[in-house]
Amino acid sequence: MKPLLCLGFFSAAFSAPAFAADYASLPGGTFASVLPADTNNADVKLAPFRLRREPVTNAEFLAFVKTHPDWRRDRVARVFAEPRYLAQWGAADILGADAKPDQPVTQVSWFAAQAFCASEGARLPTWNEWEFAAAADATRADARSDPAWRAAILNWYAQPSSQPLANIGGAANFHGVRDLHGLVWEWVDDFNALLIASDSRDQNDPDRLKFCGAGALNLRDRDNYAVLMRIAMLSSLKAANTTANLGFRCARDGIGEGP
Amino acid sequence: MKLSFAPLALVASLALALAACGHGGAAPSDASATPAAGGSQHGDFGAPQGEPIHATLTSPPHVPPPIHRDKPAKVIVELEVIEKELPISEGVTYTFWTFGGTVPGSFIRVRQGDTVEFHLKNAPDSKMPHNIDLHGVTGPGGGAASSFTAPGHESQFTFKALNQGIYVYHCATAPVGMHIANGMYGLILVEPPEGMPKVDHEYYVMQGDFYTTGKYREKGLQPFDMEKAIDEKPTYVLFNGKEGSLTGDNALTAKTNETVRLFVGNGGPNLVSSFHVIGEIFDSVQPEGGTVAQHNVQTTLIPAGGAAIVEFHTDVPGSYVLVDHSIFRAFNKGALGILKVDGPENKLVYSGKEVDSVYLGDRSEPNLKAVTAAAKAHAAGTLTKDEQIAAGKQLFTGTCSVCHQASGEGLPNVFPPLAKSDFLAADPKRAMNIVTHGLTGKIKVNGKEYDSVMPPMAQLTDDEVANILTYVLNSWGNPGGQYSKEEVAKARATPASPAPAGEH
Numbered sequence: 001m002k003p004l005l006c007l008g009f010f011s012a013a014f015s016a017p018a019f020a021a022d023y024a025s026l027p028g029g030t031f032a033s034v035l036p037a038d039t040n041n042a043d044v045k046l047a048p049f050r051l052r053r054e055p056v057t058n059a060e061f062l063a064f065v066k067t068h069p070d071w072r073r074d075r076v077a078r079v080f081a082e083p084r085y086l087a088q089w090g091a092a093d094i095l096g097a098d099a100k101p102d103q104p105v106t107q108v109s110w111f112a113a114q115a116f117c118a119s120e121g122a123r124l125p126t127w128n129e130w131e132f133a134a135a136a137d138a139t140r141a142d143a144r145s146d147p148a149w150r151a152a153i154l155n156w157y158a159q160p161s162s163q164p165l166a167n168i169g170g171a172a173n174f175h176g177v178r179d180l181h182g183l184v185w186e187w188v189d190d191f192n193a194l195l196i197a198s199d200s201r202d203q204n205d206p207d208r209l210k211f212c213g214a215g216a217l218n219l220r221d222r223d224n225y226a227v228l229m230r231i232a233m234l235s236s237l238k239a240a241n242t243t244a245n246l247g248f249r250c251a252r253d254g255i256g257e258g259p
Numbered sequence: 260m261k262l263s264f265a266p267l268a269l270v271a272s273l274a275l276a277l278a279a280c281g282h283g284g285a286a287p288s289d290a291s292a293t294p295a296a297g298g299s300q301h302g303d304f305g306a307p308q309g310e311p312i313h314a315t316l317t318s319p320p321h322v323p324p325p326i327h328r329d330k331p332a333k334v335i336v337e338l339e340v341i342e343k344e345l346p347i348s349e350g351v352t353y354t355f356w357t358f359g360g361t362v363p364g365s366f367i368r369v370r371q372g373d374t375v376e377f378h379l380k381n382a383p384d385s386k387m388p389h390n391i392d393l394h395g396v397t398g399p400g401g402g403a404a405s406s407f408t409a410p411g412h413e414s415q416f417t418f419k420a421l422n423q424g425i426y427v428y429h430c431a432t433a434p435v436g437m438h439i440a441n442g443m444y445g446l447i448l449v450e451p452p453e454g455m456p457k458v459d460h461e462y463y464v465m466q467g468d469f470y471t472t473g474k475y476r477e478k479g480l481q482p483f484d485m486e487k488a489i490d491e492k493p494t495y496v497l498f499n500g501k502e503g504s505l506t507g508d509n510a511l512t513a514k515t516n517e518t519v520r521l522f523v524g525n526g527g528p529n530l531v532s533s534f535h536v537i538g539e540i541f542d543s544v545q546p547e548g549g550t551v552a553q554h555n556v557q558t559t560l561i562p563a564g565g566a567a568i569v570e571f572h573t574d575v576p577g578s579y580v581l582v583d584h585s586i587f588r589a590f591n592k593g594a595l596g597i598l599k600v601d602g603p604e605n606k607l608v609y610s611g612k613e614v615d616s617v618y619l620g621d622r623s624e625p626n627l628k629a630v631t632a633a634a635k636a637h638a639a640g641t642l643t644k645d646e647q648i649a650a651g652k653q654l655f656t657g658t659c660s661v662c663h664q665a666s667g668e669g670l671p672n673v674f675p676p677l678a679k680s681d682f683l684a685a686d687p688k689r690a691m692n693i694v695t696h697g698l699t700g701k702i703k704v705n706g707k708e709y710d711s712v713m714p715p716m717a718q719l720t721d722d723e724v725a726n727i728l729t730y731v732l733n734s735w736g737n738p739g740g741q742y743s744k745e746e747v748a749k750a751r752a753t754p755a756s757p758a759p760a761g762e763h
Contacts, residue, residue: 084383084411147486157437158482160344160354161386185386225434225485229387232433236388236409243410244384 021060021120023050024176025255031132034227035194044128051125051133052249054168054178055186056116058089059101061108064116066093071112080111084242102167104184104247110239113187117250124189125251127234131227134181136174144224153226156182161245187248191234299397302421304372304452307333311376316365319499320511322461322522323368326450331372338365339380340389340408340430340443347469347495348502348593350478355500356387356430356441362500363465363526364428364445371423371452376415377402383411388432390414394564395426395447403431423451425548425566427524436528440470440488442500444526446566458570459517464596465524466532466561466583467500468493475592491529496588498581498596505581505596513573515602520570527563530588534561536571536598537580543570558584573600575609629653633726637744644729644741651730654723658716659731667735673711675704678735687732687740691750694724721747 028046065071065086072093073086086107090096099105108116110124117123125133137143144150170179180186237246311333315323341360347353358364369375379391388409392401396418405416429435430443446465470488471481475495487494498505505511513519525532535558544556545568553559561567581596582589589595604611633650636642656665659677663669667678677683682704683690697715701708716724725742732740 150485154485155482157386158354160342161384162344225437228433229437233386233388233409236407236412238409241409241412245386245410 021122021250022053023122023252024053025050026129026133026175026177028132031128031135033128033131034224035127035231046128046132047253048255049125049129050252050254051129051175051177052122052251053172053176055104055184055247055249056113057101057168058095058099058103058105061086061105061116062089062093062095062101064119068115068119071115076112078240080240081109082240082242085109085112086242088244098164100164100167102169103165104168104179106165106184106244106247107242108187108246108248109242110187110191110237113248114189116248120250122250122252124187124248126190127188127194127231129251130180130186130188133173133175133177136177138171138173141174144227150224150226153181157226157229165245184245184247185230185233185243187246188234191237192239194231194235299421302371302423303419304331307331307374311335313337314367314369314375316359316367317463318359318361318365319363319463319465320505322366322448322463325454325457326368326370327454328370329452331370331374333374333376334369335376335378336367336369337378337380338367338391339382340385341382342385342387344480346501347471347481347497348476351471351473351476352480353469353471354441354480354483356389356438356443358391358428358430358443358445362442362467363463363524364443366445366463366522367428367447368450369420369447370450371420373420373449374417375420376417377406378413378415379406379408380413381408381410385410387438389430389438389443390432391428392431393418393426393428393447395420395422395424395428395449397421400431401428407432420449423449423550425449425522425524425545425568427526427564427566429526429564436488437483437485439526439528440468440483442467442526444524446522446524448522455520458520460511460513460519462511462519462521463524464498464505464511464521464581465500465526465566466496466498466530466534466594467526468528468530469495469497471495488528493530493592496530496583496592496594498594502593502595507597510578510597510599511581513598513600515573515576515600515605517573518570519573519598520568522566522568523559523561524566525561525563529563530583530585531563532561532594533558533584534567534569535559535582535584536569537582538575538577539571539579539598541569541571544568573602575605576600576602630723630726634722637722644733647726647729647741648733649730650723651726651728652734654719654727655730658719659727662713667731672707672709675702675707675709677731678737679705680737681705683732684738687728687738687742688746688750690728690731691724691742691747692753694719694728695747695751696754721745721751724751 026049028048030043030045033044069075073089074092076085084107088107089099095101114124135142135144137146137149166183168179170182172178173180308330309332312335314334314336316338317323338358340356340358342354342356343360344352345355355362381389388407390403390406390408392403394401396402398418402416402418406414408414426447426449428445428447430438432438444465444467446463470484471494472484473481495502503509523534541556541559543552543554544559545552546559547562548566548568559567559569577600579598579600581598583594629649630653633642633646636646662674663677667676669676675682682702693713694716698713701710722744724747725744728742731737
């Protein structure tokens with residue numbers, strides 16, 4: 001164990017992304033998304049991809065901001081992040097009392113999240129990649145038909161957000177990925193192509209073809225409230241927005257051959 | 260860099276484009292209604308005049324003061340969505356999603372013809388995006404698409420209040436049912452241009468049904484139960500979002516000889532309310548918030564997503580109970596409120612209790628004291644014939660007199676007499692068998708033939724049968740005698756004897 005620990009120390013001290021992020025490999029394949037790939041309710045096809053095992057933390061994002069000062073809250077361009085960006089931190093380069101190092105970073109814009117991922121040679125996951133990973137429970141790749149899976153997600157929605165966010169490190173799912181549910185919302189690369197109607201009731205509106213966006217107005221699995229609500233949340237956002245419960249994790253193409 | 264365009268802008272602009280079409284309001288059918296009362300085509304009084312007004316919003320059960328204005332104005336409404344844990348019952352909490360921090364949400368009051376600039380704010384620590392659909396808005400979605408708001412953001416849209424009335428507003432973000440079930444509804448009053456008749460009290464009451472994973476009154480923070488919501492089986496049905504919100508110290512108040520106006524809404528999400536005030540008759544109801552009033556109403560139906568204005572005059576002091584008269588909801592799910600009316604008694608209208616005396620019902624509610632005494636005496640081994648007769652008389656009243664009559668005379672040609680019965684006298688023991696096993700077919704009693712069915716009186720105990728028969732045998736000119744519990748037990752255990760043996 002000792003050599004590993006040393007490696008970890010050196011990596012933390014010297015490598016450009018301050019923390020060697022750990023990615024899980026996911027097989028991809030055909031997947032029944034709640035948002036059909038086309039008007040014929042087709043399954044989506046996913047290439048193999050890698051996904052961060054955990055959401056990006058305050059400590060990781062602080063390290064990023066230190067090496068990329070353009071993304072400090074006092075220097076970021078307003079078009080890339082609204083005024084609430086990182087407002088929970090003590091200062092532009094200090095976490096302070098209200099932001100614990102191992103809490104997921106929140107109040108980050110889509111632009112900032114994307115820049116962070118680029119800094120570690122990664123990108124934001126697509127909605128379908130995120131959805132594929134999050135369909136798992138501890139033992140199954142796709143547990144979505146299990147009422148218990150759904151109930152666990154709805155239960156998080158029922159918790160008031162007056163309490164401080166928990167640290168990352170929840171139980172790993174089938175793919176070895178943690179905290180997909182029950183901790184924070186997460187940005188996805190194509191969040192603004194999901195568009196469910198902002199008035200959710202007009203799903204058979206004859207005008208619907210006027211809308212662009214892969215999700216348009218028809219959800220394939222309308223009973224799947226738990227997932228629907230995440231899409232509704234993402235649909236309400238603009239790329240410079242930040243919220244107290246919205247974080248992110250990164251993804252990479254292909255099958256992993258390194259950290 | 261990826262180009263990020265905002266899809267919502269598209270939706271919003273489409274909504275605005277369609278809003279111009281509106282929907283034509285029907286002309287009023289009630290000739291007594293003022294022209295302005297009828298429909299959206301009569302509700303536009305031109306451009307807003309004077310400085311913009313910031314609307315006063317109130318928490319339930321309070322209603323903002325009446326509007327005394329004779330010109331249309333621009334009214335600015337600022338409503339904040341707050342997600343917070345609140346008590347739903349004693350020792351039970353629930354994560355409510357609220358308009359303005361209360362369930363129901365803040366009461367909004369504007370005047371017909373006003374231009375309302377609506378600001379919907381979603382608190383920074385909210386988890387969910389929210390929007391608002393005001394039923395008082397003419398335009399697609401009632402404002403929903405134009406007000407879809409992420410946490411920590413604010414949306415603005417403007418509408419002209421063309422139709423007067425009392426309207427529900429609610430959140431319409433997916434899943435709509437869950438947002439409503441979590442308390443996201445309230446009322447907006449669009450006053451008629453001439454204002455509303457003056458009353459002494461106005462109150463805001465809104466019913467809603469709630470779905471928790473735990474049982475009714477199960478303690479602790481209770482999560483929302485989607486299955487129960489889909490099945491429409493609420494754990495709670497409540498006025499103003501909390502059991503006890505309108506009872507005890509929170510009761511609504513009035514004095515005698517006052518007029519009370521209730522704005523009663525129903526947020527649902529599922530149930531329709533049979534709104535009733537126990538002890539009052541509504542002098543006037545505007546059902547569904549419409550313009551034409553109904554008078555002298557006992558119970559008024561309030562649809563989910565609907566509201567009514569009810570008015571009454573207080574004549575007699577006391578506590579008046581607001582209920583959903585689908586009555587298990589009131590007493591087992593919480594849909595109860597109190598209006599406490601103070602003042603001098605008015606005995607001419609209502610006397611209060613004038614007589615409190617024992618009422619000896621002749622059949623339905625016999626006084627069973629003697630039955631208890633007889634049972635005790637039997638247990639002690641001291642049972643006398645008189646005790647048996649006393650107990651039997653009371654039991655006879657409850658069970659037998661329905662057919663054989665309290666006089667024992669029976670009914671000619673249908674139920675044979677027990678009084679001076681030759682059939683009974685011929686074989687008193689046979690009676691035990693008939694009571695425990697029943698009797699079907701032809702018999703002749705006192706010279707007349709009867710052909711009907713007496714079912715076995717299986718609900719009576721041996722002891723009760725013995726007492727009843729002892730009473731019968733010692734009444735109405737019958738020969739007298741006594742039956743014991745043990746004899747009845749024996750008869751019950753013996754197969755039924757052939758019926759028509761009594762013909763002689």
